Amino acid sequence: MSGEMQGPVDEQLIDNVDLGRFELYRDDNLVGWLYYTHLKPNRNALRHTEVESSHQHQGVAGALVGRVLDEIRSREGTITAICPFVVDYLSRTTIYADLVDPRHPGYADRAAAESALAQARG
Known part of the structure; x- marks a missing residue:
């Protein structure tokens, strides 16, 4: 039988300012990160x-x-x-709409974000 029960996952978000990224740890293992640039204000x-x-x-x-x-x-x-995944995530919910900067919202949809990313890469 392969029906082993697993306990709850310990999840922690760290703001690694030195690397400019948020890091997600699960059970003390780095599993993902999101790069950001902090802008004023x-x-x-x-x-x-x-x-x-x-x-x-x-x-x-x-x-x-x-x-x-x-x-x-x-x-x-x-x-x-700017990140295509973040743009897509935001397009599927209104919970975070208040966080989008009205003067600098970024990309409206995933296709636009991916296109801009491809152009930037040359």
Whole structure:
């Protein structure tokens, strides 16, 4: 039988200011990170989300983005969505609409974000 019961996962979000990224740890293992640029007065450009290959397709990216948005809300900040995954995440919910900076919202949809990213890479 392969029906082993697993206990709850210990999850922690760390703001690694030195690397400019939020890091998500599960059971003390780094499983994903989201790069950001802190802009004045209290705006964060969310630039790129990555998940460790061994943890892909396990809901890490969604959990990470949700935790990051909750953290930014707790700091009374706003966001500019540049990362295609973040843009897509925001398009599926209105819970975080108040965090999007009205003057600098970022990209309106995932296709626009991906297109801009491809052009930037040359």
